[in-house]
Amino acid sequence: xxxxxxxxxINITFLFFATILFWIYKSxxxxxxxxxxxxxxxxxxxxxxxxxxxxxxxxxxIIY
Numbered sequence: 001x002x003x004x005x006x007x008x009x010i011n012i013t014f015l016f017f018a019t020i021l022f023w024i025y026k027s028x029x030x031x032x033x034x035x036x037x038x039x040x041x042x043x044x045x046x047x048x049x050x051x052x053x054x055x056x057x058x059x060x061x062i063i064y
């Protein structure tokens with residue numbers, strides 16, 4: 001349940017963009033950084049494309 005525009009902005013939009021930015025610049029979220037883990041491309045071990053980050057995020061969002 002959303003309590004208004006500010007609630008949506010803080011709880012959904014900000015967290016979405018913060019997560020994507022962490023993935024793009026650090027290849028991990030803060031929790032993954034603490035454990036020294038990274039998100040990589042399975043085929044070659046390199047960084048993911050920006051489009052792949054959005055696909056990955058939408059997959060995670062559906063699970064939770």
